[in-house]
Amino acid sequence: MRSLRAPLFVAAALAACSLTACKGGEAEKPAETKPAVQWPAAPTDGSNVVIVFKKLVGEGKDREGLFDVFNFSADENISELRMTLEYRDKDGKVIKTFPFTQMKAFYSKEVGEMKAGFFLPEETVSVTAQVHYVKFNTKEWGSKTGTPKVELAPATEAAPASEAAPASAP
Secondary structure, eight states: OHHHHHHHHHHHHHHHHHHTTEETTEEOOOOOOOOOOOOOOOOSSSOOEEEEEEEEESOGGGOEEEEEEEEOOSSOOEEEEEEEEEEEOTTSOEEEEEEEEEOOOBOTTOEEEEEEOSSOOTTOOEEEEEEEEEEESSOEEEOTTSSOOOOOOOOOOOOOTTTSOOOOOO
16 A cells, blocks of 8 residues: 555646646746736825826725825835825815825835725715825835925034023013
């Protein structure tokens, strides 16, 4: 019996390897086929990300926007996006805004897909996203609270108390 088990095991292993296209004992990763997407112009605000609305998906209270997320960074992946979603009617008028955070990887120099939006009014036909914060691998851009990014001047040493101007009373 033992002598039959070994050849059967080897034959089964070789068959499995040929089915998975083994090379050096590892299966090849199947090539991903993504439809070609036209990239928009690169952002000029330093965010390195552009979010483009594609369409609404779902029905009723489960409706949400489907977006393409373009990461223009050459070497930084995105792990977090904070934005304000603007729900728009058929005339392009903003009906309602909603804060939204996406915690998902969007890889450098790639386009990813994102679903976003809650409580869309019935008359919503499109959604725009105003990004105000991006977290990359090693850096951040923007403001977590949605306020515009403000560059702070470097800290300076405080003047000695004898040279400081007197404080005014409240």
